[in-house]
Amino acid sequence: MKSEPRARVFIVDDDVIIAMDLQDQISSLGYDACGFESDADLALDRILALKPDLVVMDVNLGGRDGMEIVLQIHRQIYIPVIYVTAYSAIDLMKRAAGTHAFQFLAKPFTERDLGAAIKAALGE
16 A cells, blocks of 8 residues: 655754754654755755755744745745744734745744644645
């Protein structure tokens, strides 16, 4: 019996420890955490090359704007995005909506919250 392929999720967070934790959570939820990147420019290149099913993107990438990276990705291909951030200001949420992000999770969030956001973004 052939099993369905697991959705591939790519993680972008400038804090490698958080990215690794997200990778573990995503894997434990049954998805393929197909990689992570902490550098914004490298993340853009890797996402365009890998074409994952979903991207989990930190809003602030060490001074770079994660939302701008998403806009660059969407100029070439559409991939659903879940933003994660330690900041929960209303203006960030409005900007996120302008990038066609699917979800906005404020840190810290639970694995259950992450799982629900992933399911919704993937239409499961």
